[in-house]
Amino acid sequence: MFNKILIANRGEIACRVIKSARKMGIKTVAVYSDADRDALHVRMADEAVHIGPSASAESYLVMERIIQACRDTGAQAVHPGYGFLSENSDFCEALEREGIAFIGPATLAINSMGDKITSKNLAEKAGVNVIPGYTDVVRDAEHAVEISNEIGYPVMLKASAGGGGKGMRVAWNEAECRDGFERATNEARSSFGDERVFIEKFIQEPRHIEIQVMADTHGNVIYLGERECSIQRRHQKVIEEAPSPFIDEETRQKMGEQAVQLAKAVQYRSAGTVEFIVDADRNFYFLEMNTRLQVEHPVTELVTGQDLVELMIRVADGEELPLKQEDVKLTGWAMESRVYAEDPFRNFLPSIGRLVKYEPPVGDNVRVDTGVFEGGEVSMFYDPMIAKLITYGADRNEAITRMQDALDAYCIRGVQHNISFLNALMVHPRFIEGRLTTNFIAEEFPDGFDASYVPHDDPAKVVVIAAIVHRQYMDRAARISGQLRGHERRVHDDWVVVINGEQHPVTVVSADGGFQVEYEGESYTVTTEWQLGQLLLHATINRQSVCFQVERKGAWLRLFHRGNQTDALVLAPRAAKLHALMPEKEAPDLSKFLLSPMPGLLVKVSVSEGQEVKAGEELAVIEAMKMENVLRAEQDAKVSAIKAAVGDSLQVDQVIIEFE
The missing domain is CATH 2.40.50.100 (RNA polymerase II/Efflux pump adaptor protein, barrel-sandwich hybrid domain)
Known part of the structure; x- marks a missing residue:
């Protein structure tokens, strides 16, 4: 077995590989750019080597520097993670010449599957179902229109060397086809250095379901179930789960067997993923094969009990797979949410900056794969992923509930993030029912996302929490200033909680270990150990556990819960009457x-x-x-x-x- 490996990557996936290597007793070497000098993966590794400036083209993509780092540290193998050089056959060949093992597939598989045109042709020859389309290179925009008219709209334009949603556009007519060709070509050139684009029929009401395969160098190939990856935005996966709520055992077996056939056709070894598009009738079509570890691999690990990174390392060292197909059992349900530094309230635009507060959730069957820490920075140079939040349950409903609770307790400040959006998806009735397609987000949020559009499961909880938070602020003010004499001797307080212009009168009564809140004829017993200034408020309301995130914005309170963001102003009854008469401030005119x-x-x-x-x-x-x-x-x-x-x-x- 290797005694030292180098991870040619950064962020959460580098940290993830380090954890498995450490468990196996293998020392690790991290590489880092200027921007990542203080990154978490650098801190976790046994050794770290600087490889260049912040831009990935001058650091993480420079194979000569990574190979030199192997020479300098004596690393015997390289794990590439995903992205960067993970699917670069030149890198594999360069490592082989140095006598350094590549923890991944051989160059034949990378070259065959890395090009979407070649991979589609090979898949068809291997007996795998493929989508109708034009698999040769599209010359220009007019050629794209000509092909699309023959196939019939809608069509999908894809970068041949693409991945991660880059270099992909859907066109519903000739104008969108011309524009999509230009955009896809430019993104492909910028991201992959390869501007080739091809076209295929766009399957309507599709599901994106993928099969995890694992192969060794002794001819053994198995599949480890499927992952449902249909919740996507702009072709970028947002939520993944295993197994799929749509796939039955017969379809799972057919998809798995075809994935294995394709892997054998390209003499595959290591972990890989065969992605399929599945229609409403469970007809499935080959999409692509990713010859690397996938971002969403943790959900497969949780339902199979297998450490995929460990298996990759053992296969690269020449070991046989320790299990056969009949040994693969799917148990329970796993859910993964991708936490990004992006602003869902501004059309998901990326956000950069320092994480002034970073407190991930903890608990049984909750896993957080991350590469950041409180005080660290989210850089403009790399992918905006902050972490992957994964939950596990005995069934899908339990996994979803755990995810909802974990998202409520995920505290991030300093950069904008998508946690409200993720929780809005998790509480959406259609998601809970499992009625998923890759169009889910576009259909359910056609005008973008606004947390105020997400109905709260129990609006009274928001009013109650706002009232007790305000009461605690008032209690502190009385103790500090001495200007509210007698306040501490009151047995109750009457307040009005103002939300979206509506006034909600409440009465707050101090009780042993908490408060009693009267609202709309109902009584709510609240117990909490929350203290002023804490962002997370854990409480029980009538013996039901809840977790809110609380911020004070001047006189206002901002509350986050289950994807809902609520701004509340708590006033005395007389002040509330006057507030109702106040004109609203007009927003400045920025139309020019x-x-x-x-x-x-x-x-x-x-x-x-x-x-x-x-x-x-x-x-x-x-x-x-x-x-x-x-x-x-x-x-x-x-x-x-x-x-x-x-x-x-x-x-x-x-x-x-x-x-x-």
Whole structure:
């Protein structure tokens, strides 16, 4: 067995590999860029080697520096994680020449499956169901339109070397096809250095379901069940689970056997994933094969009891798989939520900055795979993932409930994050019923996400919690200032909780170990050990456990629970009457400006000063975390000034264009 391996990656996956290696008694070497000098994976590893500047093209993607790090440290093998060099056959060959083992598949499989056009042809020859489409390279936008008209809309344009949702566009007509070809080509060139694009029929009401395979160098190949990955936004997975609530045992076996056939056809070894699109009738079609460890591998580990990273390391060392197909049993249910540094209230734009507060949830059957820590920074140079939150239960409902509770208790401040959105998905009736497709988010949140749209399971809880939080603030004020004499001797307080302009009168009575709250004729007994200033408020309301996140915004309280964000103002009855008469402050008129909605690089300005533009016309393109974001005119206007230049690094709300 290896005694030292190097992890050619960063963030949560590097930390994840280090944990398995440590369990096996193997020493680890981390590599890091300038931006990651103080990163968690660097702290966790036994050794760490600096490999270059912050940009991944000058550090994590420079194979010569990683190989030199192996030489310098004596690492006998390299685990690539996912992304970066994980599916780079040149890297594998370079390691082989150095006598360093690659913890992953051989170059034949990487080359065959890394190109979507080649992989589709090979899959068809191996007897795997494939989607109708044009598998040769598309020459230009007009060629794309010609092909799409033959296939029939809607179509999917995909980067041949793509992955992670980059270089993918759905087109429903010729105009979208032309624009989609340009966007997909640009993203493919930027992200993968390969601008080739192909086209296939877009399956409507599809589910994205994948099969985990594991193979050794002795000809043994098995599948370890499926993962449901249908909850996606812009082709990027958001929530994954195992098993799928849709797949029956017969379909699971057919998909698994086809995945094994494909793996054998390319002489596969190590962990890999065969992805399928499944329609409403359980017909399934090959999508692609990822020749690496998947982001969502933890859900498979929890329902099979297997450590996939450990199996990868053992296979790379020449060992046979320790289990056969008949040994694979799926037990219980696992759910994974991807926690991202992005702002769901601003169309999920990426967020960067320092984690001034980071407190992940803990508990039985709760797992957090992360690469960050409190005080660390989320950088603009890499993927915005903060962590993967995974829960396990005896069945799907139990796994969902644990996930809801864990998301309520996941505390992040300093950067924007998507936890409210994740919990909104978890409490959505359609999700709970298992009626999933890859269109779920687009259909259920067509106008974007706003936490106020998420109905609370029990609105009275919000009123009650706001009332007792305010009561505790008032108790402290009485003790500190001495200006509220007699307040501490009162047996009760009458207050009005104002939420969305509606007034909710309550009475709060101090009780042993908590409070008694009277609201709308009902009595609520609340016990809590919460103290002022804490973000997490754990309490029981009529013996039911709840967890709220609480922030004070001036005189207002902001409460987070089950995907719902509520702003509450608690006033004395007389103040509440006066507050109802106050006019609302009007928002400033920003219609004369095009503001940058995110931090990023301005890669294109599509208009010039004095030009008249129409609603919907492209104004500028911003690149953030390797994704192109097109900014369009919201109304007809005339450009009076260009305030930023191509190549500028933009801040949030920075003015790009001014209109007359």
